[in-house]
Amino acid sequence: MNTESVTNQVKFDEVFHKCNWKYTRQRSVLLKNIFSGPKKHFCVNDINDDLKNKSIFFSYTTLFNNLNDLVDNKFLNRIECGNQYFYDTNLSKHIHVYDGDKNMIFDLNDYEMLNKEIPIPACLKLLDEYSLIINIKKVNGE
Ligand SMILES: [Zn+2]
Incomplete structure (x- = not known):
């Protein structure tokens, strides 16, 4: 079974299409990082650190813009907390x-x-x- 895309029912092809993204390996790794495994919360720095460990480098702005695209296209939820943003792969309403x-x-x-x-x-x-x-x-x- 392919648990990679099953967990959150996110199809990467669809993400690239809806976000109007050109395919890059960086983005592919980014999506794997976000959507594989259990539902989770993270901030930009968490993802940035994970990607760096995999030798994938985004500029902070590019990473932030990519996350915004995912939020705008309803693949991710953004939680504003004080002056920082957190992201949630669980799209249901919860506290x-x-x-x-x-x-x-x-x-x-x-x-x-x-x-x-x-x-x-x-x-x-x-x-x-x-x-x-x-x-x-x-x-x-x-
Ligand atoms: Zn949550």
């Missing part, structure tokens, strides 16, 4: 938690599982706003 200590975005459900000691109000489960971000930073960094 995010921004962990200021880790500088990472989590889905609310995952965050609760990982941080059982933090009581998150149950009423938040009733919300259905994709844009809602709960910003958490522990006061006494324990």
Whole structure:
């Protein structure tokens, strides 16, 4: 089974077509990096580091523009958090938690599982706003 494109049901040919991209190996690796494996959140720097490890180099602007194309064509969701952008391969509406200590975005459900000691109000489960971000930073960094 080809798990590469199955996981998120993204067909790379379709991405190149819809984004009006010329085929390059860099972009192909970029797409593999983003869409293979489980659904995930990332920021531009995460992807940049991953690509550098594979000896694929984009200028920051080009990388950013490529990610914008993916957002515009609904292959990715962009989450604005303060002055930074995070990207999500999960296109469904869900609530995010921004962990200021880790500088990472989590889905609310995952965050609760990982941080059982933090009581998150149950009423938040009733919300259905994709844009809602709960910003958490522990006061006494324990
Ligand atoms: Zn998410």
